[in-house]
Amino acid sequence: MSDAALAIVRGSFTMRIRAESWLGDTLLADDIPVADGSENRDRSLNVPEQISLTVPRRAGGFDWSPGTDPAHPLAAYGQQLRIDYGIDVGNGQTEWVNRGWFLITESSTTDDTVSVSCAGLLTLIDEAKLVAPFQPSITDTLASVIRSLVEPALTTTFDGTLADRGIPLGMQWDTDRLGAVTEVLDAWPADMVVTEDAYLLIGPVSDSGSPVLSVTDDRETGTVVQWQGGSSRDGAFNTVVAQGEDSAGNPIQGVVYDTNTAGPFCYGGPFNPFPVPYSYQSSLLTTVTQCRSSAAATLKRLRRTSSRKLGVSMVPHPGLVPGDIVAVTGAGLSNARCVIEAMSLPYSPGEMSLTVRVL
The missing domain is CATH 2.40.240 (Ribosomal Protein L25; Chain P)
Structure with missing residues (x-):
């Protein structure tokens, strides 16, 4: 956003929504008349983004009720909406902020109104269960496994600070495609987010950075x-234990304690002087260092729900x-x-x- 737009959104301003509908590489509509709606995001969910839109049934001489037409702009047969949020910056100018791409999951018509529900593009991975066991090859790495699981539905890009590594022999996932991606990310450790340009960005687990x-x-x-x-103690762990197996088949583990003295769950503090552990096991963890890194990232994720x-x-x-x-x-x-x-x-x-x- 420009400095002018940033200054304007700190107070009352005039806004509008622009929505395009695409089916594959085909543009179906470039300015859907959105009358109302909302965007909800929660990164604790498998698919963080949920969108609801209200569109008049007839506008601009076009019937926006999808009916049974599989190529209608508001049908739920693979149509994706690109949504931009417009800010009036004065002098007849509108600055557009891209909010991203969203998959239409349902459309319904009541009287003169069309209600449209959309979800983030991770829906494509979440609903695409594996029809046969997925077994990485001897040359696969963490990055190549993620690419195999999500492409071509989502093009994947990786943060340059992540260090890729090989996959242990014998790994297999049976049905849950998104669960397999999550297990790889937990072991790396890494996070994923769908960008506004519809790329799946894989990056480090971090709460660092300057306030925006x-x-x-x-x-x-x-x-x-x-x-x-x-307030609840449920899920308020102060220790994470990540368990794996080295190349000789010996069990290994890494342990990380919550040492944040400013937080309410610090190990050794009033919350509990003993460890309250969250434990998990992954065959992707083959060294103690990997176990510790994974445990540290998992502790950060646990804090997203319990802090x-x-x-x-x-x-x-x-x-x-x-x-x-x-x-x-x-x-x-x-x-x-x-x-x-x-x-x-x-x-x-x-x-x-x-x-x-x-x-």
Whole structure:
């Protein structure tokens, strides 16, 4: 986003939504008349993105009810929507922010309205179960296995900081394609995200980086920051044990403790002076170093669900996505580094909500 657009979205602004429909390489419609909708993202889910749209049945002389036409722009036969969020920056100019590509999963018509449901492109991997056991070859690596499991549905790109390595002999996955991808990522360790350009980006598990936005509780301007209610010990581990097997068949493991003294689950602290372990085993882990790296990344993932969270209500900001770092002031915190875990972005005038985890 430009500096001008960033300044505008901190207050009230005029917005619009532009949606294109594609079936493979064929453009079916370039400006679907979206009347309302919302975008929800939660990176704890297998498919983080969920979109709902409302479209008038007839607009511009076109019937937007898909009926039984498999090539209709709003049908659910492989059609994908590219959605852009427009910000009026003045002088008749609109700056467009690409929110990404989404697979239409369902369309229905009621009276004069068409309701469209979409999901992120990982749906293509999640629903594509393996029809025969998948066994990597002797020359396969972590990267090549992921490519084999997700391409050509999603083109994969890898962060240059990741170090690829071979796959142990005898690995096999029977049915769950997305589960196989997740197991490889856990062992690497790495994370995946579908980019706005529809690439599957594989990168390190990290909550680092500078804040992209400062959020301050200010009820007069419409920004509300408050702690989310509820507290539970369920899933609040302070130790992760990753188990594997070396080349000689001997069991190995790596153990990582939560040493964050500023957090509520620090090992040896009031939460529990003893280890409260989360344990798992993977044949992809063949050295103690690999076990420890995987355990450390798993601890970071566990914190996504068990750590303290804040709810933020604010003016819509179409430049944000889960995983972004924001600085939050409010609810007793001052300029606290937080990471966005979930969000809801309206596609018509309204409030945006964020769920952020305190780092």
